[in-house]
Amino acid sequence: MLRYVFRRLLTAIPTLFVIVTMAFFLMRVAPGGPFNQERGLSPEIKANLEAQFGLNDPLWLQYVHYLGNLLRGNFGPSYNMPDFTVTELFAKGLPISVQLGASALILALLLGSVLGTIAALNQNKLGDYTVIALATAGSTIPTFVIAPVIQLLFGLTWKLLPIGGWGDGAFINKVGPVLTLALPQIAIVARLMRGSMIESLRSHHIRTARALGLSDWSVVVKHALRGAVLPIVSFTGPAAAALLTGSVIVETIFSIPGVGRYFVDAALNRDYTLVMGTVVVIAIFTIVFNLIVDVMYAVVDPRVRYD
Amino acid sequence: MAPPETILDVKDLRVRFRTLDGSVEAVKGINIHVNAGETVAVVGESGSGKSQTMMAAMSLLASNGEASGHVDYRGRNLLTLSKSELNKVRGRKISMIFQEPMTSLDPLYSIGNQLIEPIRRHRGLNAAEAREEALKLLRLVHIPDPERRMKSYPHEMSGGQRQRVMIAMALANDPDILIADEPTTALDVTIQAQILMLLAELQRKLGMAIVFITHDLGIVRRFADRVYVMRQGEVVEEGEAEAIFANPQHAYTRMLLAAEPTGTKAPPPANAPVVLEGRDVEVTFKIGGGFLAGEPLMLRAVDHISIRLQRNQTIGIVGESGSGKSTLGRALLRLLPSDGLIRFGDRDISTADRQAMRPLRRQMQLVFQDPFGSLSPRMTVGQVITEGLLVHEPNLSGKQRDQRAVEALREVGLDPNARNRYPHEFSGGQRQRIAIARAMILKPKMVVLDEPTSALDRSVQKQIVELLRKLQADHELSYLFISHDLAVVRAMADYIIVMKQGKIVEEGPTEAIFSNPQAPYTQTLMNAAIDVTRFRLSA
Numbered sequence: 001m002l003r004y005v006f007r008r009l010l011t012a013i014p015t016l017f018v019i020v021t022m023a024f025f026l027m028r029v030a031p032g033g034p035f036n037q038e039r040g041l042s043p044e045i046k047a048n049l050e051a052q053f054g055l056n057d058p059l060w061l062q063y064v065h066y067l068g069n070l071l072r073g074n075f076g077p078s079y080n081m082p083d084f085t086v087t088e089l090f091a092k093g094l095p096i097s098v099q100l101g102a103s104a105l106i107l108a109l110l111l112g113s114v115l116g117t118i119a120a121l122n123q124n125k126l127g128d129y130t131v132i133a134l135a136t137a138g139s140t141i142p143t144f145v146i147a148p149v150i151q152l153l154f155g156l157t158w159k160l161l162p163i164g165g166w167g168d169g170a171f172i173n174k175v176g177p178v179l180t181l182a183l184p185q186i187a188i189v190a191r192l193m194r195g196s197m198i199e200s201l202r203s204h205h206i207r208t209a210r211a212l213g214l215s216d217w218s219v220v221v222k223h224a225l226r227g228a229v230l231p232i233v234s235f236t237g238p239a240a241a242a243l244l245t246g247s248v249i250v251e252t253i254f255s256i257p258g259v260g261r262y263f264v265d266a267a268l269n270r271d272y273t274l275v276m277g278t279v280v281v282i283a284i285f286t287i288v289f290n291l292i293v294d295v296m297y298a299v300v301d302p303r304v305r306y307d
Numbered sequence: 308m309a310p311p312e313t314i315l316d317v318k319d320l321r322v323r324f325r326t327l328d329g330s331v332e333a334v335k336g337i338n339i340h341v342n343a344g345e346t347v348a349v350v351g352e353s354g355s356g357k358s359q360t361m362m363a364a365m366s367l368l369a370s371n372g373e374a375s376g377h378v379d380y381r382g383r384n385l386l387t388l389s390k391s392e393l394n395k396v397r398g399r400k401i402s403m404i405f406q407e408p409m410t411s412l413d414p415l416y417s418i419g420n421q422l423i424e425p426i427r428r429h430r431g432l433n434a435a436e437a438r439e440e441a442l443k444l445l446r447l448v449h450i451p452d453p454e455r456r457m458k459s460y461p462h463e464m465s466g467g468q469r470q471r472v473m474i475a476m477a478l479a480n481d482p483d484i485l486i487a488d489e490p491t492t493a494l495d496v497t498i499q500a501q502i503l504m505l506l507a508e509l510q511r512k513l514g515m516a517i518v519f520i521t522h523d524l525g526i527v528r529r530f531a532d533r534v535y536v537m538r539q540g541e542v543v544e545e546g547e548a549e550a551i552f553a554n555p556q557h558a559y560t561r562m563l564l565a566a567e568p569t570g571t572k573a574p575p576p577a578n579a580p581v582v583l584e585g586r587d588v589e590v591t592f593k594i595g596g597g598f599l600a601g602e603p604l605m606l607r608a609v610d611h612i613s614i615r616l617q618r619n620q621t622i623g624i625v626g627e628s629g630s631g632k633s634t635l636g637r638a639l640l641r642l643l644p645s646d647g648l649i650r651f652g653d654r655d656i657s658t659a660d661r662q663a664m665r666p667l668r669r670q671m672q673l674v675f676q677d678p679f680g681s682l683s684p685r686m687t688v689g690q691v692i693t694e695g696l697l698v699h700e701p702n703l704s705g706k707q708r709d710q711r712a713v714e715a716l717r718e719v720g721l722d723p724n725a726r727n728r729y730p731h732e733f734s735g736g737q738r739q740r741i742a743i744a745r746a747m748i749l750k751p752k753m754v755v756l757d758e759p760t761s762a763l764d765r766s767v768q769k770q771i772v773e774l775l776r777k778l779q780a781d782h783e784l785s786y787l788f789i790s791h792d793l794a795v796v797r798a799m800a801d802y803i804i805v806m807k808q809g810k811i812v813e814e815g816p817t818e819a820i821f822s823n824p825q826a827p828y829t830q831t832l833m834n835a836a837i838d839v840t841r842f843r844l845s846a
Contacts (some may be wrong), residue, residue, distance in 0.1 A: 123370065204410040207367055211405075212425040212476060213398030216390070226415050302460040303414055 001298065004306035005291065012287045016280070020070065023279040024063055027272055034079035034270045053079065066276070075280070076273040080266070086277035090259060094281070096166060097246030097258035103178045105236070105243050108185030113232065115186070116193020117225065123198055131190055138187025147180045147253040164255040177254045181247060185239060192231050200228035230300060237293035241286040245278075311342035314483050314516065315364070315401070318377040322356065322363045322540075325371045333359045335540040336376065341484060341516050348519040348531035348548065350563070352764040353735075356540040357520045361486050365403055366393055380484075399429045402477035406489035408470035412461040418445075418472055419457030422479065429480045444475040447512075448505060467498035471505065478509060488520045495627035495791060500835035503530065522764060524563060528552055536560045566765040568772045568798035572621055574816065575801070579617040581650075582753050582785045583639060583671070586613045588647040590631070590638045590809075608634040609645065610809035616753060619779065621786040623800030623817065625793065625832070631809040632789045636755040639787065640671055652752075669699040672746035676758035678738035682730040689726030692716070692745040699749055715748040716741075719774060736767035740774065747778060753785040760795050772798055793833065797821055805829050 033055065035046045050056050054065060069076055075086035119131035154176065155163035167173035200206065201224050209219045246260025259278070266274035298304045322334035334356040341347050351357040363374035364385060378385040380396060388396070405411045413421055422441035426432060432440065438457070445453035448471040461469055470490060477485055487506065491499035503526065510517055519530060527534055527548060534551045536544040536559065544557040555561045590609040608631045616622055626632045638645040641656055641664050649657045651667060659667075675681040682691055692715055693708045703711070713723040719740040730738055739759060746754050756775065760768040772795060778784060788799050796803060797817060804814040805826065813826040824830045 202369075204405060204407050205413040208405065208411045208473070208476070209413070210367055211365055211397055211403040212428075213394040213396070214424060214428060215394065218424065218428075223413050223416075227413070301415060302417075303462045 001295070001306060005295065008291050008294070012291075015287060016283055019283045020067070020276065020280060021063075023276060024066060025059075027270075027275055028059060030270065032270050034272060053077070070276075070280070075277040078266075078271055078274045080269045080271045080274070086273050089262065089274065090277060090281060093246070093257055093259035093262070096169070096256060097251070097260055098244045099169065100174060100177050100181060100250070100256065100258065101240070101243035101246065103174065104181035104185060105240055107178065107182040108189050108239075109232065109236065111182075112186045112189025113193050113229070115190040116195075117197050117220070117228075119190065119194040120197030120201060120228075121220065128194070131194065135187040135190045135194075138183050139191075141183075143180055143184065143247070143249045144253065146183055147176070147250060150176050150180060151253070164253070166256050177250050177256055180250050180254075181243060185243070188239075189232060189235065192235055193228065196228040196231045197224060200224045203227065226300060230297065233293055233296050233300065236296075237289045238286065240289045241282065245282050245285055311345065313340045314343050314381055315339075315341040315518075316377070316379040317360070317364065318379065320360060320363060320374060320376040320378060322359045322368065322372060322374045324369070325373075333372075333540055334363065334374075337535075337537070337540070337542045339535055339542065339545075341518055343483065344510075344514050344516055345532045346510070346517045346519065346530055348521060348527040348534045349537060350521060350524065350527055350534060351537035352522055352563075352766060354539070355537040357537045358488055360537070361403070361488060361518065361520055365397055365401065365486070367403075395429075398425050398477075398482075399480045400482055401484045401486065402480070402482045403486040403488065404470070404473045404477050404490050406492050408466045408473060408490075408493060411473055412469055414461050416460075417457065418459050418461065418464070422457075422472070422476055425476060426479045440479070441475075444479055445472075447478070447509070448472070448475045450475070465498075466494050467501060470494065470498075470502050474502075474505065474509070478513065478515070481513065482515055484516045484518060486518045486520070489522070490519075491526070492521075492523070496793070496835040497627065497831055506530075524567075524765075536563070562766060566769050568769050568795050570776075570798050571817065572776070572799060572801040575617045575619040579619060580652075581615055582618050582620075582652065583616040583787075584614070584648075584650040585635075585639050586648040588612045588614070588635065588638055588645050588649065590634050590643055590645045608809050609638055611647070612804075612806075612809075612811055614639070614804065616785050616787060618752075618785055619783045620802065621779065621788050621800045623796035623803045624787060624789045624806060625791065625796055625803055626806035627791055627832075629808075630806040632806050633757050634809075635806070636673075636757055636787055636789050640673060640755055642673075665698070669695070669749045670752040672749060672751040672754045674739075674742050674746050674754060674756050674759050676761050678735050678742060678762060681742055682738055684730055687727055687729055688716075688733075688741050691730065691741065692726070692748050695745065695749050711748055712744075715744040718747060718778070719744045720770075734767075735763050736770060739763060739767075739771055743771075743774065743778070747782075750782070751784070753787070755787045755789065757789045758791070759788075761790065761792060768795060775799065793821075805832070 033050070035041055035049050041049075054062060057065070066076070077085050078089060081089070115131045115135070119128040122128045150161075151163050154161040161176050162173055164176075165173055206219060206224055209223045246258040248260045248264045250256065251258045251260040259281070262274055263278045265271070266278060294306075298306060317337065317339040319336045319338065320334055321332065321336050324331045324333055337360065339347070339349070339360065349357045349360065359368065359372070362368050363372070364378040366385065368374060374386055376386070380401060385393060385396060412418075419438065419441055422444060423434070423437040426437040426440050427434070441457065442453050445456060450456050450468060450471055464472070490506070491502050494502060506517065507530070519526060521527060531548040534546065534548045535542050536551070536557065538559050544551065544555065544560045551560060552564070555564055588609055589607065589611055592606045592608055594604040594606055610631070612635055614622065624632045624635060634643065637643045639649060641649065641659060647657065648655065651671065654667075656664065656667065686694075689709065689712050693712050696703055696708050696711060709726070712726050716723045716725055721737065721740050721744070725733070725741070730741065733741065743759075759775070760771050763771060775786070776799070779786060786799070788796060790796050800817050802815070803817050803820045805812050805820070805828065807828050813820065813824065813829045820829065821833070824833050
């Protein structure tokens with residue numbers, strides 16, 4: 001198993017390299033640059049800035065420089081927020097996004113699994129239909145609708161929660177954004193869980209467990225649930241990578257200083273270094289979580305062996 | 308002697324399934340009883356309701372099924388017991404083993420864990436005591452090295468071993484009745500015989516009654532004291548096993564008994580042209596290996612096999628699962644890369660690539676075992692069987708193709724109107740006919756038949772065997788008939804190759820192999836399959 005993890009981490013290096021390379025050149029193919037937005041910069045200043053950041057060098061040289069810096073862990077300065085390096089921006093924003101994302105993910109996995117299981121056990125009965133209806137609603141109502149509704153109801157009408165802001169990470173400030181992030185995920189997990197649980201309950205070894213007179217608890221939780229959880233495990237990999245790297249919509253609506261906004265802002269402003277930083281961070285999260293998922297698979301299912 | 312005590316009494320049992328097409332009655336008010344210590348067989352073909360009867364007794368029906376009537380176990384109706392009361396009977400007094408040994412154990416828990424669970428539940432032993440019991444049970448069912456096997460997972464065991472573990476679990480609490488639902492159907496013949504002998508031995512030791520649900524009259528003959536014959540949800544005949552075999556009353560029983568394929572195939576004249584020849588054919592599979600994963604494991608699935616198939620000849624390739632018989636068939640059709648020489652007619656096709664093989668494919672067809680999986684569910688039967696014509700006779704007009712489809716369907720004994728319907732509307736036997744029509748429409752010279760009858764009921768098997776024979780006679784076809792079923796092979800083939808672990812252990816004309824098998828393995832195979840001596844010598 002350790003050998004497998006090592007091998008996977010080793011193959012991650014060329015993967016990252018390809019991603020970085022593609023992102024670097026694709027970014028440069030897009031028209032414009034960091035300093036020719038509508039800012040009214042005089043040509044001299046613009047030229048100075050570009051010279052300072054090495055943007056006048058041939059593209060391949062810039063690429064080589066960037067790679068060199070990256071290898072030393074230096075993501076470079078942000079072009080649009082010149083007071084900060086990209087590393088500093090992530091050091092500040094990433095923990096916030098990760099906190100929100102992780103809370104939302106855990107909530108979604110717990111609640112979604114329970115709801116999905118309830119639905120599966122009551123297949124085609126009231127409990128099932130209720131869960132399906134909620135899940136459909138949850139995955140069709142967009143976040144930019146859920147978020148203002150939460151602000152309106154909990155913030156303005158009932159005054160239970162702050163309308164927005166991070167509040168230095170106070171619990172009460174996290175409730176709204178976490179709920180908003182979690183709701184669609186709960187819906188997805190519930191539906192996945194329902195499907196795989198129905199499948200699992202129909203399998204032959206569940207029939208065996210029943211024929212042996214085992215208790216309902218053992219049949220459902222020990223035997224059916226463990227088998228049904230595998231699709232949820234695979235879902236968790238990409239979902240974690242997406243949730244933990246922040247959400248533009250949620251962070252914007254709730255005024256959260258996370259990193260989700262950076263991707264969009266940076267891309268629009270041609271803030272090359274920040275875009276590249278975001279790409280690298282998301283790529284690393286995705287690779288790591290997919291690896292964790294594969295390891296989890298082997299933990300849950302003894303048939304999965306990597307060595 | 309006191310009259311036998313009836314411990315399970317099924318009275319007027321009805322089983323209904325709610326489906327989209329309304330309610331379907333699978334079991335129509337049947338009466339069955341089981342006496343202490345006896346062996347009862349419930350016999351019937353698929354759809355007869357034999358399994359659902361016992362599923363209903365154990366409250367294991369699918370969620371859309373419901374049972375009514377009486378299933379009285381020692382005077383208590385199991386159908387009306389509360390779940391917790393029922394769970395004191397299931398797995399304790401009545402237990403059950405199933406047809407699918409590969410999937411009936413939970414793949415995620417070790418054998419020990421799964422054995423210990425019902426012991427602890429029903430007998431309230433502590434973990435150490437239950438573990439001791441579990442080890443005892445594994446020894447009882449002759450699992451070698453039980454200490455180590457306790458830690459094994461199901462996927463690490465063979466089908467036969469898994470079925471032994473299932474039996475151990477079922478017998479863990481010394482039940483009164485063991486219900487065995489086709490317990491050997493999914494196993495190789497030699498393993499089947501071992502499992503049946505094990506059950507007989509355990510019955511002698513432990514004295515439980517056994518209810519055999521089976522389609523296999525061989526098992527019934529060897530095993531059962533009494534027999535119930537079921538058809539379409541009804542018991543059509545019941546009685547002492549010997550009486551039923553000696554003097555069947557109901558027409559259906561007689562039909563079942565006569566359904567064993569009969570007849571023999573005469574060999575082709577010695578100078579008949581050779582259609583397909585393989586010399587020293589070898590297939591090697593690479594398992595594992597890759598980036599940083601070390602050396603791959605090489606598995607030789609087909610090991611230096613030579614074969615010569617003449618026009619109008621049927622060669623039966625016999626062997627158990629894993630013997631390489633299907634792999635050989637595919638290699639000879641060049642569907643798998645192989646070493647050695649393969650000639651089709653007078654052409655050397657040993658190294659022919661896909662492009663070169665394409666025009667020859669028309670003449671060499673393949674029919675698979677699984678009549679459910681091998682027909683695309685989204686194509687009409689007409690589309691399925693004429694698809695090959697689009698490749699091999701692209702100049703045909705739509706009308707001509709349709710005409711060919713009509714002819715092909717007639718030839719395999721199906722209504723030509725079938726071509727506008729979808730595969731799921733047909734029974735297993737009909738689907739196998741469709742698969743045969745798909746091969747025949749191209750007018751091939753040879754057909755590889757890979758277990759074409761194994762998924763079918765005996766009576767349907769017989770029809771397919773007869774159809775294949777007729778097609779062979781009409782078109783001078785050559786068959787490679789791959790099967791583990793010796794009765795069918797005996798009826799179909801004029802020459803037999805017995806394979807084990809990729810090698811030929813014996814070959815020769817059919818009658819010679821059957822009447823005087825030389826290799827010990829062939830003898831074991833024959834004994835397991837056609838020996839009719841009874842295992843059980845109960846009064």
